[in-house]
Amino acid sequence: MNPAPRNPEDRPIATLLAPDIAALLDEAPADVAAETEDIHPADLADVAELLPPEKLQEFLAALGPARAADVLEYLDEELRSEFLQEITASQAAELVTQMTPDDRADVLEEMDEERAEQILSEIPTEARAETEKLLSYDPDTAGGLMTTEFVSVSADTTVEASLESVRAVARAGRKEAMHNIYTTDAQGRVVGVMSLRELLAAPPGAKISDIAWSEVVSVKPTADREEVARIIANYDLVAIPVVSESGHPMGVITVDDVIDAIQEEQTEDVQKFGGLEALDEPYSQIGFWAMIRKRGGWLSVLFIGEMLTTTATGYFQEEIGRALILAVLMPLIISSGGNSGSQATSLIIRALALGELKVSDWWRVALRELPTGLTLGIMLGGLGFLRIVIWTKLGFYHAEPDVEREYLWVGLTIWTSVTGVVTFGTIAGSMLPFALRKIGWDPASASAPLVATLVDVTGLVIYFVVALFILRGRLL
Amino acid sequence: MNPAPRNPEDRPIATLLAPDIAALLDEAPADVAAETEDIHPADLADVAELLPPEKLQEFLAALGPARAADVLEYLDEELRSEFLQEITASQAAELVTQMTPDDRADVLEEMDEERAEQILSEIPTEARAETEKLLSYDPDTAGGLMTTEFVSVSADTTVEASLESVRAVARAGRKEAMHNIYTTDAQGRVVGVMSLRELLAAPPGAKISDIAWSEVVSVKPTADREEVARIIANYDLVAIPVVSESGHPMGVITVDDVIDAIQEEQTEDVQKFGGLEALDEPYSQIGFWAMIRKRGGWLSVLFIGEMLTTTATGYFQEEIGRALILAVLMPLIISSGGNSGSQATSLIIRALALGELKVSDWWRVALRELPTGLTLGIMLGGLGFLRIVIWTKLGFYHAEPDVEREYLWVGLTIWTSVTGVVTFGTIAGSMLPFALRKIGWDPASASAPLVATLVDVTGLVIYFVVALFILRGRLL
Numbered sequence: 043m044n045p046a047p048r049n050p051e052d053r054p055i056a057t058l059l060a061p062d063i064a065a066l067l068d069e070a071p072a073d074v075a076a077e078t079e080d081i082h083p084a085d086l087a088d089v090a091e092l093l094p095p096e097k098l099q100e101f102l103a104a105l106g107p108a109r110a111a112d113v114l115e116y117l118d119e120e121l122r123s124e125f126l127q128e129i130t131a132s133q134a135a136e137l138v139t140q141m142t143p144d145d146r147a148d149v150l151e152e153m154d155e156e157r158a159e160q161i162l163s164e165i166p167t168e169a170r171a172e173t174e175k176l177l178s179y180d181p182d183t184a185g186g187l188m189t190t191e192f193v194s195v196s197a198d199t200t201v202e203a204s205l206e207s208v209r210a211v212a213r214a215g216r217k218e219a220m221h222n223i224y225t226t227d228a229q230g231r232v233v234g235v236m237s238l239r240e241l242l243a244a245p246p247g248a249k250i251s252d253i254a255w256s257e258v259v260s261v262k263p264t265a266d267r268e269e270v271a272r273i274i275a276n277y278d279l280v281a282i283p284v285v286s287e288s289g290h291p292m293g294v295i296t297v298d299d300v301i302d303a304i305q306e307e308q309t310e311d312v313q314k315f316g317g318l319e320a321l322d323e324p325y326s327q328i329g330f331w332a333m334i335r336k337r338g339g340w341l342s343v344l345f346i347g348e349m350l351t352t353t354a355t356g357y358f359q360e361e362i363g364r365a366l367i368l369a370v371l372m373p374l375i376i377s378s379g380g381n382s383g384s385q386a387t388s389l390i391i392r393a394l395a396l397g398e399l400k401v402s403d404w405w406r407v408a409l410r411e412l413p414t415g416l417t418l419g420i421m422l423g424g425l426g427f428l429r430i431v432i433w434t435k436l437g438f439y440h441a442e443p444d445v446e447r448e449y450l451w452v453g454l455t456i457w458t459s460v461t462g463v464v465t466f467g468t469i470a471g472s473m474l475p476f477a478l479r480k481i482g483w484d485p486a487s488a489s490a491p492l493v494a495t496l497v498d499v500t501g502l503v504i505y506f507v508v509a510l511f512i513l514r515g516r517l518l
Numbered sequence: 519m520n521p522a523p524r525n526p527e528d529r530p531i532a533t534l535l536a537p538d539i540a541a542l543l544d545e546a547p548a549d550v551a552a553e554t555e556d557i558h559p560a561d562l563a564d565v566a567e568l569l570p571p572e573k574l575q576e577f578l579a580a581l582g583p584a585r586a587a588d589v590l591e592y593l594d595e596e597l598r599s600e601f602l603q604e605i606t607a608s609q610a611a612e613l614v615t616q617m618t619p620d621d622r623a624d625v626l627e628e629m630d631e632e633r634a635e636q637i638l639s640e641i642p643t644e645a646r647a648e649t650e651k652l653l654s655y656d657p658d659t660a661g662g663l664m665t666t667e668f669v670s671v672s673a674d675t676t677v678e679a680s681l682e683s684v685r686a687v688a689r690a691g692r693k694e695a696m697h698n699i700y701t702t703d704a705q706g707r708v709v710g711v712m713s714l715r716e717l718l719a720a721p722p723g724a725k726i727s728d729i730a731w732s733e734v735v736s737v738k739p740t741a742d743r744e745e746v747a748r749i750i751a752n753y754d755l756v757a758i759p760v761v762s763e764s765g766h767p768m769g770v771i772t773v774d775d776v777i778d779a780i781q782e783e784q785t786e787d788v789q790k791f792g793g794l795e796a797l798d799e800p801y802s803q804i805g806f807w808a809m810i811r812k813r814g815g816w817l818s819v820l821f822i823g824e825m826l827t828t829t830a831t832g833y834f835q836e837e838i839g840r841a842l843i844l845a846v847l848m849p850l851i852i853s854s855g856g857n858s859g860s861q862a863t864s865l866i867i868r869a870l871a872l873g874e875l876k877v878s879d880w881w882r883v884a885l886r887e888l889p890t891g892l893t894l895g896i897m898l899g900g901l902g903f904l905r906i907v908i909w910t911k912l913g914f915y916h917a918e919p920d921v922e923r924e925y926l927w928v929g930l931t932i933w934t935s936v937t938g939v940v941t942f943g944t945i946a947g948s949m950l951p952f953a954l955r956k957i958g959w960d961p962a963s964a965s966a967p968l969v970a971t972l973v974d975v976t977g978l979v980i981y982f983v984v985a986l987f988i989l990r991g992r993l994l
Contacts, residue, residue: 359842
C-alpha cells in the first residue's frame with residue numbers, strides 16, 4: 043500500500059491501517075487479501091489486535107489459510123489461543139498445518155491440552171508425527187527451538203544439481219529453513235554446511251563436497267537455549283543444525299527464534315535479579331492476583347529471613363540502650379553491605395550468563411573480590427569517618443555529651459565496621475551465584491534483595507561486635 | 519580436520535587444536551593454511567589467543583591476509599589492538615581492508631586515534647572514504663551498526679538478470695551482506711526487498727518488481743540500537759536496510775551485529791541495575807583500579823545519600839531511648855521497602871526496554887502499583903504482626919516488661935508501618951525508571967541499591983511517625 047520504505051520507529055503502521063481494513067471488511071471482503079499482500083504479517087497481526095473481536099475471524103478468513111497462518115504466528119498469545127478455541131478443530135488444524143513445524147508446536151503448547159489434542163488429531167499424519175516429536179522436547183532446549191524442515195543434499199552431488207534441488211524446494215513454497223544447506227554422507231550423517239550464497243558462487247562443474255565446509259558447528263537436542271544463543275552469537279550464525287549423537291541431522295534452529303529466546307531469558311534474569319519470580323507474561327497482561335503471587339512469594343521469604351535481624355539487634359539491645367548512636371548509624375552501615383553485595387552479584391550473574399566465567403572460576407573471583415571489597419570498604423568507611431568528624435566539629439550533630447567527647451572512637455567504629463560489612467557483602471554477593479549454579483539453580487536467582495537480606499543479618503553482627511570491641515569502656 | 523559435526527558445548531576445539539598448530543608453525547608453516555581451511559574463524563581466533571604471543575604474528579601471516587582478517591574480527595579486542603600496533607601501518611591496512619566495512623570501522627574505533635589515522639591513510643581511497651563515514655556515526659546507532667556493502671538491483675530488471683548479477687557479486691568474493699536483495703527505482707530509492715530464497719523460487723521470465731515485497735521495513739541511520747533490535751526481533755528479520763530521509767539506501771544491518779548489540783545492551787542494563795557503572799569490558803579483563811572506579815563511584819553516592827538515614831533516625835533518638843524495640847525492628851521494616859521497590863523497578867525497566875510500556879503509560883502503572891503495593895504491604899505487615907504475637911505468647915522474646923504488656927500495639931505498629939513502607943517502596947520503585955527516562959537518562963540506572971537508598975530514608979520517617987501515633991501514651 044505504501045511504496046516508500048517504512049521506519050517502524052516513527053510510523054505505527056497498524057494504527058493507520060486498522061480503520062481501512064475494518065471498512066474494507068464491511069464493503070468488499072474479497073479485496074482484503076489483495077490490498078494487504080505486501081504487508082508484513084507482523085504488521086497484520088498488530089492490525090488484527092486492533093480490530094473489534096468479532097471482525098478478527100472475518101479478517102483471517104479473508105486472507106486465506108496460508109497468510110492467516112503467517113499472521114497467527116505473530117498474534118498475541120492469548121488472542122491466538124482464544125481464536126483457535128472458537129473456530130472448529132478442523133479449521134484450526136488447517137491453519138496450524140500451514141505453519142512451520144516449530145511454530146506449530148509452540149502454538150499448540152500454549153493451548154489447553156484437550157483442545158491441542160483435538161487439533162492435532164485433525165492434522166495430516168506426517169505433520170502430526172513431526173509436531174508430536176517437537177512437543178516432546180523441553181521448550182527451553184535446542185529440541186524445543188528447532189524446526190524439522192530444512193534442506194540437505196548428498197555430499198557427492200554436483201553444484202548444478204544441488205542448486206536445482208534447492209530451487210525446487212523454494213518453488214514448492216514450503217517453509218524450510220534455507221539459510222544454510224547441509225550435506226550428508228551415504229549413511230545420512232551431517233558432513234558439511236554451506237550458505238546459499240556459497241552455493242550460488244560455486245563454479246558450475248564442482249562437486250558439493252569441495253564447496254561445503256567440513257567443520258559443522260552444531261548442537262545436541264538437549265542443549266540449553268542459553269547455550270544455543272551463546273554459540274549462535276559466538277560464530278555469527280543465522281542457523282545452527284541440531285544433530286543426534288550418531289551424527290544425523292534432526293532439525294535446524296534459526297536466528298529469529300534464538301533472539302526471542304535471548305530476550306525471554308534476559309527478561310527472566312532481570313526479574314529474578316529484582317527479587318521476584320519470572321512473570322512469563324508481559325507486565326500489562328498479567329492478572330492482579332497472578333502478579334501478587336509472583337511478587338509476594340519472594341517478598342514473604344525475604345521478610346521472614348530478615349526477621350533474623352531482630353534477633354541479632356535484640357541481642358545487642360542493652361548496648362543500644364547505653365549508646366543510642368549505635369541505633370542511629372545502623373541503617374547506614376548495613377545498607378553499605380547490601381549495595382556492594384548487589385553490585386558484585388550483578389557482575390557475576392552476567393559474566394556467568396555470557397560464559398565469561400565458569401563455575402570452576404569461583405576461587406579466582408573470590409581472590410579478586412576480596413581486595414576489591416576491602417578497598418571499597420576502606421573508601422566508604424573513610425567517608426563515614428569524615429562525616430562524623432565534620433559534623434561534630436561544625437556542631438551539626440546533637441548527640442549525647444559522651445558521644446561528642448568520644449567522636450573519634452565512634453568514627454573509627456564506623457570506619458572499621460563499614461570495611462568489614464562491605465568486604466563481607468562483596469564476597470557474599472559474588473559467591474552466591476556460583477553457589478546457586480552449583481546446586482543446579484539459576485544463578486540469576488541471586489537477587490539484589492536476597493543478597494541484601496543475607497548481608498543485613500551478618501552486617502549487624504559485624505557492626506555490633508566491632509562496636510563492642512572499640513567502644514567498650516568508652517561508651518559501652 | 520574433523521569430519522563429524524561439532525558440539526561446541528562439549529568440545530572446546532581451540533584447546534585441542536592449539537598445540538597442533540604451534541607445532542605446525544615450527545615444522546611446516548606453509549601447511550598451516552591448508553590444515554585449517556575448514557575451521558571457523560571464531561575457533562581460529564580462540565586458537566590464536568592460546569598461542570604464545572610471539573607465535574600470533576607467525577600464525578596470522580601463515581593464514582594469508584583474507585583468512586587472517588576473518589580471524590582478527592573474532593579476536594579479543596585488546597590482543598587485536600596490540601597486534602595491529604606491532605605490525606607496520608601498511609600491513610595493518612592490508613588486513614583491515616579485507617574486513618567488511620562495519621567490522622573495519624569497529625576495529626579502528628577501538629584503537630588509539632593516532633594509530634587509527636595512520637592505518638586509515640594506507641587504505642585504498644574508496645574504502646577509506648566509506649570507513650570514515652561509518653566512523654562518523656555513534657556506535658550505538660543504526661549508522662554505527664550498518665555495513666555499506668549490500669546488493670541492490672533495479673526494480674525493472676528480470677529475475678534471470680538479477681540472479682546473474684547476484685551470482686557475479688557472490689563470485690567476486692567481496693563481503694556484501696546478501697541475506698536480502700533490495701530493489702531501487704530510477705532515482706535510486708529503495709522500493710522493494712526480497713530474500714535470496716524468493717529470488718531463487720521466482721519463475722524465470724518474471725520482472726523483479728513482481729517478486730519483491732513493496733513494504734520495506736527499514737530504519738534511519740540515527741535510530742538507537744535498542745530500537746533496531748526491537749524491530750529485527752519483531753519482524754523476524756536477518757537483515758534490515760538503513761535508509762536516508764530521502765529514501766536512498768545507506769547500508770544494511772545484519773542480525774549477527776544486532777545480537778551482539780542486544781547482549782551488550784543487556785550487560786549494561788544488568789550492571790546498572792546492580793548499582794554500578796557499566797564495565798564495557800569482560801569481568802576478567804578489566805583492571806583493578808578501573809573496577810574500583812566503576813563500582814566505587816555509585817557506592818559513594820549511595821553511601822552519602824544513605825547518610826540521610828542518620829538524620830532521620832537521629833531526630834527520633836529520644837523515642838528510641840524510651841522504647842528500644844523501635845531500634846530492634848528498624849532493619850526489618852525498612853528492608854521490606856527496599857525489596858518491594860527493587861521488584862517494581864526491575865519489572866518496569868524490563869517492560870520499558872522491550873517496548874511493552876511507554877513513558878506516557880506512567881499513570882496507568884501507578885494506578886496498578888498502588889493496589890499491588892497495598893496488598894503486598896498488608897500481607898507482609900500481617901506476617902510481622904503474627905511474629906510479634908507468636909513470639910510473645912511463646913515467651914521467646916525477652917523484651918522490656920512494658921513491651922510485653924503492649925505487644926498488640928507493637929504488632930499493630932509493625933503492620934501499619936510495613937504496609938506504608940511497602941506501598942511507598944512499590945510506587946517509588948515503579949515510578950523511578952519513568953522519571954529517569956523523562957529526564958533523558960537510561961531507565962536501567964534506577965538500580966536496586968538506588969531504590970533501596972531512596973526508600974530507606976522515607977521508610978524510616980513513615981515508621982517513626984506511625985510509631986509515635988500508635989504508641990504515644992503506651993510506650994512513648
